[in-house]
Amino acid sequence: MLFIIAAFIVSCTNRDQDLPEFPEGSTEYVNRWVQDSMRRYYYWADQMPTKPDYHLPVKDFFKSLLSSQDRFSFIVNTEDSSTYPRSVRNMYGFDFTVLQLPNGEVATIIKLVLKSSPALNAGLERGMMIKKINGQTITAANVTQLTSSIPDHTVLELTVGNWMNGSIVNEKDITVYYGFSFEQPIMSKIFEKNGKRTGYLYIYDFPDGMTPALNQKFAELKSAGVQELILDLRYNYGGSVSSAAALCSLIPSGISANSPFIIYKGNKNGGEVKRTFSQQIAYDSGALDFNTLHTNALGLNKVYIITSNSTASASEIVINNLKPYMQVVQVGETTLGKDMAGFVIDDKRKPRKISWQMHPVIYKVYNANGEGGYHHGIIPQTVVSEYATLPLLPLGDPDETIISSVLNKIYLRSVTQQSPVKKSEILFQSDLPFTEVGK
Incomplete structure (x- = not known):
């Protein structure tokens, strides 16, 4: 985090x-x-x-x-272990959003199911609707009470179904047990129309050690001759700045190992620290170096990035720190606004005398041009809600609401004019309380 x-x-x-x-x-x-x-x-x-x-x-x-x-x-x-942050995602491997629809009804939508997770093993899928949690029907009146109690359980009893013509059908009961979700793979696809190829990457997070996977994916995209790139960071909480720098090194043209990547500004003790692409990537001791990665760089002048208010930290650095080097077209919703970085502080004495471990904000972060200050989030040029059309389609589906919007831009596809629809109100999102950890 x-x-x-x-x-x-x-x-x-x-x-x-x-x-x-x-x-x-x-x-x-x-x-x-x-x-x-x-x-x-x-x-x-x-x-x-x-x-x-x-x-x-x-x-x-x-x-x-x-x-x-x-x-x-x-x-x-x-x-x-009780002192560690708890969330639906890190306990069960899924996330959901509760909407109040224009007709006043409440709909609870599963938007993310992690691979190799308890949720996936139990049969949950993106796009399913949750009708009941532990036997109680979700309403506008009880949504806060029901959802806030989820991290207190180790077993979830859910009644779920599919969305069809404005109602939930094919209802069934599913039990999800608390458990571990394994590392998430990078999803890649290639869309093509009229000979023009567009690469798509869904990146869940930025762990240390991901440079070999990034290198392989970009080698495949480069070999396929992609001319446009879509990065889907809508659920990316962040992670390693070094991995984010590695991703950024694989996209634009005109950068070198010594091109400036990031500026850290701390308190009077920390001062200001500047790092190049090569320097930042090297902070992950197991990472492939800049020159190795750069052999598979796409050399683009524009990148499309899908975001939501769950896009945070290192994923926001990707957006902000690519801007000095290329055009960044952001589509989706405003990001979370974590323009900060930190490192773990714990007691390294031997023997250790204190078992507590701190994760404080230590730096504000800026790009090569000194631009930052996005604590209210980074606003997309094109605002699109993935809940504009239900049910939610799988990530990577070209007809999924936000991906379709991006492909319309890339291929200049004509869009059928539709009558304005009143926007649904978001009552709760299971992946947002993590921002209040420690408060």
């Missing part, structure tokens, strides 16, 4: 002499370590309270240090 730039050793040395000392192993001792670390690295360190309450539980103490502008910093105890 955060960018792993480095692992810093943080000790309890060099403390201010005017601050109290506490016995090792106490809650207060841990909180002092948290405060010392945050004062050194936290982007908003100058806004931290000067006299916090050291007697608070560690998680509450951490929250008390955070800026009101901070939606993303969080802390976990590596010896207590």
